[in-house]
Amino acid sequence: MSDYKIIFSGPVGAGKTTAIQSISDILPVTTDEQASDMTRKLKNGTTVAMDYGLIKLPGTERIHLYGTPGQERFDFMWEILSNGGIGLVLLINNQRPDPFGDLHFFLNAFQAFIKQGKVVIGVTQMDQAEMPRIEDYHLQLENSGVKIPVFDIDARIRKDVSILLEALLYSLDPGLED
Ligand SMILES: Nc1nc2c(ncn2[C@@H]2O[C@H](COP(=O)(O)OP(=O)(O)O)[C@@H](O)[C@H]2O)c(=O)[nH]1
Ligand SMILES: [Mg+2]
Structure with a gap:
């Protein structure tokens, strides 16, 4: 059995939870609305939103999908979740006030993936905000x-998310076909 791990990150509202829901073969786990009272207290009313989903490939290969919390103050979680990841899907919410600011912030935060070329970017909410292009x-x-x-x-x-993942897998292994 081979297990791989892909990380979804990006700012709040970028579609991390939704993307994992769209593509996962199992019912995804999300902490969005399920954080315990304890967590709520600790985090000052904000839930530590983390997601988990799974893609079952033909045979015994599986891709585990992890969505990071969006807020910067949880960036300690990013490193933990990134450990052993084969690639990063960076989602940028085009509706936010400064999407390029977000872009640079996340590129900087995930430098290790970027340097190894293990990243693709999906810009979401372009139907709501068409600029920047x-x-x-x-x-x-x-x-x-x-x-x-x-x-x-x-x-x-689902198709949009799968195109993104295919591009990521292809950039990891250009010999990969289908
Ligand atoms: N209009 C529109 N809504 C989207 C798009 N992508 C995601 N959403 C919606 O944006 C909201 C925030 O997405 P969510 O997955 O919770 O973002 P997260 O904070 O990154 O986990 C949800 O209501 C999604 O259904 C998109 O491309 N266009
Ligand atoms: Mg979320």
């Missing part, structure tokens, strides 16, 4: 000296 993201990344695939996705649509 995907070309603008390409420019931002180019100016930062990184080459990362970027897709316009809707986290609610």
Whole structure:
């Protein structure tokens, strides 16, 4: 049995929980609304939102999907969750006030993945906010000296999420077909 791990990260409302729900073969686990009273107290009324889902590949291979909490104050969780991850799906919410600020923040936070080329970016909510455009993201990344695939996705649509994952798997192993 081979187990792989992929991390979904990005700011609040970027669609991490939804993307994992869209693609998971099992009922995903989310702490969004299930945080215990204890957690609530500890975290000052904010739930520590973490997600887990699973993709069962033909044979015995499985991909475990982990969604990180979006808020910066939980960034200690990002490192824990990233451990042993084969790749990162970075979701950016185009409706937020400064999506490029978010982009750079998360690229910086996940440098290890970026350096190894183990990342794809999905820009969500483009149906709600059409600016900036995907070309603008390409420019931002180019100016930062990184080459990362970027897709316009809707986290609610399974096909969109699967395209993103395929791109990630392909960038990990270009020999991979189907
Ligand atoms: N209109 C629109 N809504 C989206 C899109 N992607 C996700 N959503 C919705 O945005 C909301 C926030 O998504 P959620 O998965 O909770 O974000 P998270 O905070 O990153 O986990 C949910 O209501 C989703 O259904 C998108 O591309 N367009
Ligand atoms: Mg969430």
